[in-house]
Amino acid sequence: MTRPDDTMQPTLAVEHLRTEFAARGGAVTVVNDISFTVRRGEILGIVGESGSGKSMTAYSIMRLVDAPGCIAGGRVLLNGQDLLGLNEEQMRRVRGNRIAMIFQDPMMTLNPVLRIDTQMIEAVQAHQKVGRAQAREMARAALARVGLPSPEERLLAYPHQFSGGMRQRVAIAIALLNQPDLILCDEPTTALDVTIQGQILHEMQTLCRASGTALVWITHDLAVVAGLADRVCVMYGGRIVESGHVRDVLERPRHPYTAGLIASSPSRNRRGAPLRQIAGAAPPPSELPSGCPFRTRCPHATPVCATMPEADVQDGHMWRCFHPMREPEGAAHG
């Protein structure tokens, strides 16, 4: 995936990450041999449908996987340091400090009984030795930075006094408080309406570019990735089936699953025509087929797909498929 001009050490490098859940009849692998890198100021989109392992990937990076789940292998390198080797206290110092996470539902991620200033001040003081007044000033500045009007008054409010979009801005402001190297966003705009989503996407993009923060944006929405990300990983069945620069992947998809996803998203250019869909439903992680996880739904599958295809790489564009799509077919949509 490395391009010749990228000699700098990546902010985040995930190498062969595996996360399993203990279940009756053996472990179920929900994150399977995931590798990707994100550099300073870069935005990586991770796309996949429910159950594809995209959220679990973020939780694994944060080491927030609860029992019966566990990280079974691989490395998560943050600025070259393996997070999986840290003890719990060292990891606590990374969370919210070097890596911040923004969750899906802004209604749920703020503590309903604590005022916004309390929650923001404690987030600062968990990682920085600063006084209350100074922490409060940092909180006020962070709220102003994410575009909340009259931040001084907002600090004194409780979460229930905010709308969904404002709460997500507060969550983003909290994530920005300690100037993290990396922000993991787990579908943070899914619960918001489209106009607010557009504003927040734009602001996040601007903030990350300005501060050099690396951003991992997890979503099921290809349109969000198209407008926001530099590079994209497409996940299916716990694996990355295709990755590369957003333009390459979206305009010239090589994996049949990516092509199917693109074909099944609504578009202005094909108004009135019935939406194409991928046949069947994604199997639960415990019932994935051997080899290529997509082969049971894939129109091009042949017996050879029962073994896992190796990654093909071309100009930073990676795919895992024995029968990659020809360019014209994928380029039909753009």
Place this chain on the structure above:
Amino acid sequence: MDTTLAIAETPLRRFVRRYAASPMAMIGATVLLVLLLAALCAPWIAPQNPYDLAQIDILDARLPPGAHAYSGKMTYVLGTDEQGRDMLSAILYGMRISVLVGVSSTVAALAVGLTLGLLAGYAGGRLEGFLMRVADVQLSFPSILIALILLALLGPGIGKIIVALIAVQWAYYARTARSAALVERRKEYIEAAVGLGLRPARVVFRHLLPNCLPPLIVVAALQVASAISLEATLSFLGLGLPVTEPSLGLLIANGFNYLLSGKYWISLFPGIALLVLIVAINLVADQLRDVLNPRLHMP
């Protein structure tokens, strides 16, 4: 949810408005407030100090309600007991002790049970299994039996009866706190707090605890009543407080022998005071349960 309304109405005001919706609960709260004030101010409002031997006169023993003192200095509105103590004063002072014992043992048991229950619910695993089995074993014994055994071992005294009541009550709070913690810790704001890198103690006590409180407040309000009646029971049986510090239960016990000889007032009036106190607490607790139940008031 209407944002403007939410901003105009603080959580406290909303709580008061919902509480005041029930007239019975308001009566309960008023009665409780009057009783608590009377108990608290007993040294200033009671006609005499029933423990000051200089103020009581054995010649006034077992006078019926409304009788005048031998010295002519005062009227015994509720009569006197076998030592010539004014029953009204004794009840006020007795209620003071009953409330003190009930409230302090409940608060202490709440603190112990809440801490252990939160730890069990948050940490899970072996600690949870151990704590909850201990609570289960304890709850399988009648509370009066445990209290009797403890008091037999410890001897009488206010501190000791409080210890016994804590030992009897903590398990209720631990179980309630654990079940609340199990629900709350799966919510995203706890995950988010851990994700912020807050220290575990802070996550538990600052984020988890306040959100687990509502069901515990209800249990505690009801437990105050049961602690007071348990203390009265123990005192009545002669195992509770020493005679020098009579609570309502001991006052009832003192008059018990005279009930059949027509001197009803020595037992009856402390009994009524105890009954009214406990009914008032229960009325308040019932309404608290309704107000604090999130299922009845989705915002």
